[in-house]
Amino acid sequence: MVLSEVYAKAMHAELLALGALAAEALLIGGDEDIAGIQRVASDAGLRGALGGTLTSLNVRMAASWLQHCEDRRLTSTATSNSWHQWAASASNPERHNREPMSDEEVIAFIKRGIASSARASRTRLLRDLRDSGRACEQSRFAGLFNRTMGQK
Structure with missing residues (x-):
């Protein structure tokens, strides 16, 4: 099973029942260890090696x-x-020690990015902003x- 914390909490009773069956079960993620189920907790530190979000x-x-899984088990x-x-x-x-920015600072950054490249995407500009050591959700x-973009 591959479950988020939220989904595992919603399925808590079912997971407990599965664990009680003494069946072979593997849980990737989840929110807590369950007796009878082998669990691999999420590790955000693996994002660099595995990529993605x-x-x-x-x-x-x-x-x-x-x-x-070399032995097929x-x-x-x-x-x-x-x-x-x-x-x-x-x-x-x-570890992100980025400097927070005001809305005005973010807008100025966006305008500079668009001015330097008319095809600058939102995703690319956010990556550039974060790579520069600044923060914006x-x-x-x-x-x-x-x-x-609506003001243009």
């Missing part, structure tokens, strides 16, 4: 788990040891970008 990290962790000790050894070496927790940036 945090929203889809559990799915990419599951795909990686399958790549480490999802919950074997060999599979678990192989994956955990890889994960320990690949995990690199992200994605949905806030999208709103400011759309507002700025």
Whole structure:
């Protein structure tokens, strides 16, 4: 099973029942360990190695788990040891010490970015902003970008 924290909480009773069956079960993600179910907790530090967003990290962790399943058993000790050894070496927790910006500063950044490249995308500009050590939440940036583009 590949479950987000929220989904696992909603399925808590079902997960407890599954764990009580003593069946072979693997949970990637989730919100807590469940007796009788082998769990691999989400590790945001693997995002660099696995790529993508945090929203889809559990799915990419599951795909990686399958790549480490050399004996064709999802919950074997060999599979678990192989994956955990890889994960320990690949995990690199992200630390963002970005400087917050006012709406006016973000809008000025957007205008400069558009002026330097008429085809500058919202995604590219947000990446450039974050790479410069400044912070702006994605949905806030999208709103400011759309507002700025509407003023043209």
